[in-house]
Amino acid sequence: xxxxxxxxxxxxxxxxxxxxxxxxxxxxxxxxxxxxxxxxxxxxxxxxxxxxxxxxxxxxxxxxxxxxxxxxxxxxxxxxxxxxxxxxxxxxxxxxxxxxxxxxxxxxxxxxxxxxxxxxxxxxxxxxxxxxxxxxxxxxxxxxxxxxxxxxxxxxxxxxxxxxxxxxxxxxxxxxxxxxxxxxxxxxxxxxxxxxxxxxxxxxxxxxxxxxxxxx
Amino acid sequence: xxxxxxxxxxxxxxxxxxxxxxxxxxxxxxxxxxxxxxxxxxxxxxxxxxxxxxxxxxxxxxxxxxxxxxxxxxxxxxxxxxxxxxxxxxxxxxxxxxxxxxxxxxxxxxxxxxxxxxxxxxxxxxxxxxxxxxxxxxxxxxxxxxxxxxxxxxxxxxxxxxxxxxxxxxxxxxxxxxxxxxxxxxxxxxxxxxxxxxxxxxxxxxxxxxxxxxxxxxxxxxxxxxxxxxxxxxxxxxxxxxxxxxxxxxxxxxxxxxxxxxxxxxxxxxxxxxxxxxxxxxxxxxxxxxxxxxxxxxxxxxxxxxxxxxxxxxxxxx
Numbered sequence: 205x206x207x208x209x210x211x212x213x214x215x216x217x218x219x220x221x222x223x224x225x226x227x228x229x230x231x232x233x234x235x236x237x238x239x240x241x242x243x244x245x246x247x248x249x250x251x252x253x254x255x256x257x258x259x260x261x262x263x264x265x266x267x268x269x270x271x272x273x274x275x276x277x278x279x280x281x282x283x284x285x286x287x288x289x290x291x292x293x294x295x296x297x298x299x300x301x302x303x304x305x306x307x308x309x310x311x312x313x314x315x316x317x318x319x320x321x322x323x324x325x326x327x328x329x330x331x332x333x334x335x336x337x338x339x340x341x342x343x344x345x346x347x348x349x350x351x352x353x354x355x356x357x358x359x360x361x362x363x364x365x366x367x368x369x370x371x372x373x374x375x376x377x378x379x380x381x382x383x384x385x386x387x388x389x390x391x392x393x394x395x396x397x398x399x400x401x402x403x404x405x406x407x408x409x410x411x412x413x414x415x416x417x418x419x420x
Numbered sequence: 421x422x423x424x425x426x427x428x429x430x431x432x433x434x435x436x437x438x439x440x441x442x443x444x445x446x447x448x449x450x451x452x453x454x455x456x457x458x459x460x461x462x463x464x465x466x467x468x469x470x471x472x473x474x475x476x477x478x479x480x481x482x483x484x485x486x487x488x489x490x491x492x493x494x495x496x497x498x499x500x501x502x503x504x505x506x507x508x509x510x511x512x513x514x515x516x517x518x519x520x521x522x523x524x525x526x527x528x529x530x531x532x533x534x535x536x537x538x539x540x541x542x543x544x545x546x547x548x549x550x551x552x553x554x555x556x557x558x559x560x561x562x563x564x565x566x567x568x569x570x571x572x573x574x575x576x577x578x579x580x581x582x583x584x585x586x587x588x589x590x591x592x593x594x595x596x597x598x599x600x601x602x603x604x605x606x607x608x609x610x611x612x613x614x615x616x617x618x619x620x621x622x623x624x625x626x627x628x629x630x631x632x633x634x635x636x637x638x639x640x641x642x643x644x645x646x647x648x649x650x651x652x653x654x655x656x657x658x659x660x661x662x663x664x665x666x667x668x669x670x671x672x673x674x675x676x677x678x679x680x681x682x683x684x685x686x687x688x689x690x691x692x693x694x695x696x697x698x699x700x701x702x703x704x705x706x707x708x709x710x711x712x713x714x715x716x717x718x719x720x721x722x723x724x725x726x727x728x729x730x731x732x733x734x735x736x737x738x
Contacts, residue, residue, distance in 0.1 A: 266519055268695040286518040289599035388599075394695035396598075397688075398565060400670070 207245075207252040208402075210410070211261045211273035216366075217296040217387050218255070221274060224295075224414050262287055262390065271395045271403055272410060278364060278385035282327045288391040291411040296387040300328055301378040303371055304360040305353050310379045313360055314338055322352035323362040332362075332382045350374040389414065427524040435728055439527060442724055443510050445558050446529040453551055455508035455531045460491035462511070471516040473524060484514035488530055489707070489719060496534075497711045503534040522696075523725055530701070530721030534708070541716050542651075545685055545703060549659050552687055552699060552720050553667055559727065562666045564698070565690045568655060569675030571682035571702065572648050577619055577641040581612035591616075592679040598624050615640040624674040632671055655685060678702070687720055696726045 210230070212221060225231050229248035236244040244253045256264060258279045265273040266285040276296060280289065302321070304313060313319055322343040323329045333340055343358045352358040354374050364385060365371060365378060389411050396403045431439055447457065467474050467483030474483045485491050488509045496503055510529045517524065531551065533544040549568075556564040574595065578588045587606065594602035600620050607613040622635045633649050636642065642649075656671060663669055675686055677700075684703030691698045701720025708715035 263521075267521070284518065284520075287597065289594075289597045289602065292601035391598075392695065394690070394693075394697075397567070397672070397697075398690035398692055398694055400565075 205250070207250055208406075209243075209264075209270040210246075210251060210253050211256050211264045211270035211275075212253045213258045213261055213275055213387075214255050215258065217258070217274065217276060220295045221387070221414065224416065228413055230410060230413065259283070265390050265392050268392045268394055271392055272407055273390045274387055274414065275390055276385050277388050278325060278328070280388060280390070281383075281385075282325060286393055288393050288396050289388050290391055290396075290407050291389040291415070293387040293389055293411065293414045295414070296385070298364045298366040298385050299378070300325060300362065300382045300385055301365045302332075302360055302362050302380050302382060303350075303353075303365070303376045303378050306375045306377055308360070308377070308379070313379070316359060319360070320358040321360050321362055322349050322358035324349060325362055328382055329362045350376060387414070429523055429525065429725075431728070438728065439724055442559060442727060443529055446555065446722055447508060447510055449554060449558055450506075450508040450529075450531050450551070453506070453547070455506040456504065458492055458495065458504075458507045458509055459511065460485065460488070460495045460509070464491055464494070469515075473514040473516075485511075486513055486515045488513060488528060488721060489532065489704070492532060493707055493711055493717075497708065497713050503536065503708075503713070503715050505534055507532045507534070525725075527724040527728075528721045529724060530719060532717055532719035535716040536714070538716060541684075541703065541705075541718070544716075545655070545718055546658060548701065548718055548720055549655065549687060550662060552689060552701065553659065553662065553664060555689065555699060555722055556667050556691070557664050561691050561698075563668075563692045564666065565668050565670055566659075566663075567670050567672035567675055567688040567690065568652065568659070569672045569686040569688070569702075570648050570652055571676075571679055571684060571686055573623060573636070573645060573673055574620075574676055575679060575683075576644055576648075577616060580641075580644060581610075581616060583607075583610070583612070583616075589680055592676045595620055595624065595674065596676040596679075598674065600624055622673065623676075632673055636673065651685065681707075684718070689722075691726070691730060694726050694730055696723065696729075698723060698726050 231247040232253055233245040242255045244255065246252055254270060258276055261273050261275045262280060262283050262285045264270045266287050278300060319340040320343055321329060321340050322345050324346055326342055326344055329342060343352060345352060349361045349363045350370055352361055362382060389407060391403060391407055462485050463482050464485050465482055467481060469486060472483035472486040474481055492507060492509065508531045512525050512527050514525050533548055535541055535544055553566060574592055591603050591606050603620055604617055607616055618640050622639045625632055633653055636645060637649050652671060656669060660669055675688055681704050682702040683705045686702030688697045689699040699720055699722040703718040705716045708717055
C-alpha cells in the first residue's frame, strides 16, 4: 500500500512547522531531511511528506497527489484552485502591506499620474486597488521585492511583512495593510469527501497538532 | 501542435468505446424509468455567464452549451405549455473549470423530473434518488458514497438574519471549502455572526449519519429548520432501506455547492479515488418560475468525464 502523502511547504513556514511535528506520528525522518530528498518518510510508515515550494503546493493537493497540505493563505488567495481549507493554523502570521520609501504618504501615491507597484501578490493587490479606486501599473516580481522602490523600478511594493526588519533595512515604511496571512491546513476535495473516514480523523489530528505551540 | 492541452480531451478508441457503452447503459436505465431524451442545441444564445466558451455568430454573441439544465429549460418554456414530466439528456457541456488543468469540455448523462403540483415533489425527489443509487451498480463501481444535503440549511438562516445576497453567496463559497475561519472574517461586525458560525460548525461537522441532524435541531436555527431536518430524516431512512450493496449513504450538511441554484435536497455521488464528484443534482424550484412557468423541477447529471479519469481503476473502466 502506497503511503498517504502530505504536502509541506519549504521556506518561511517550514521553520515554524517542523518543530510542531516532533515526537508525533507525523515527525519527518531526520536523515532524509538532511539529504536532498523531497519525499520524506514520516514516523508513521503509512504516511510520507513531500516538501514543496508554496506556490506549487496547492496544485499537488488539488490534483489529489497529496491528500493534505499546509500552505500560506497568501498563496491560496493568489491561485484559484478548488481545495478544502480545513483550518487556520495560526502560525506564520504576517501582514500583506503596501510599503513605500520613508516619508512617502498614501495620498502622495494616490496622486501619482502613473503609479507603479511591484509585487508577487498580483491578485490581492489588484483587488485592493479596485476597492480603493486607484489605477496603478503592477510590476510582477518573484523575490527581493524591496529592491524595486530603492532602485526605481516601482514607487511602492505590496509584500508580506512579519517583523518589518527587511523593510527597515531598505528604508521602507508600511502605509497600509491589505490583509493578513497565516498557515492553513488544506485537503484535496475529492479525497476528503470520497474517503471521509480516512482523511477526516487524520486532518483533525494534524490540525490540533499544528495549532498547538511546539513543545506543549 | 507543440503543446498538449487537456481542456478539450480527445478520446481514443478504448475511451470512445467506454463512453458510448456508459452512455447507452445510463440512457437505457433512464428510458426504462420513463425518461425521454431531449437533445438541446450545442449552441446557446444570451451567454451571460463569464465561464462559458463564447464566440460571435455574425454579430451575435453565442456560447457552446454550458449547462444542460438551463438549455433544457430554455427549450421547454419556449415549446411547451404543459411540461413533459421526465426528460433525459446526453452529450458534452463546455464551461471554464475551477482548476485550470481540468477539462473545459465535459461529457454528461442526466435527467430532469418536472412537476406542476408541489405535492408531487417529494415523490419525484425519491424517484431521482433511487435512479441515482442504481448508477454505481450499472457502471460496475464498488465503494461509492452518496452524500445527501439540503440547500435550505444555510440559505434560510442567512435570509432570516438579513444577510445580503452577495455576502451570503460569498459565505456559502468559503463554507463549501470548509473554511469556517474565512466565514468568520466575512461576517465580522454582523450581529448574527456568532449564531451563524455556531450553525456553520454543525453543518461542517463532516459527512455523518443521523447524529448530525440531532445537532442541527439542537442548534441556533433548530426550530427554523425543523421541516428540512424531518425531510432529510425521512429521505435517509427511506433510501437506506433501498440502498444497493456497495453504496453508502451519508448526510453531508456541508454540501453547499450551487447554493444560488438549488432550493431543496441535494445529492452528490463520490467514487473512491475520484478527484471530482461522479454525479450531482437536487431540487431547483426557482429555475422555471424565473422563466415565467409555475413548474417545479429536480434532476441530476452523471459526469462521464470523471468516470473516464478513474479509468482502469474501476470495473466500469474495463
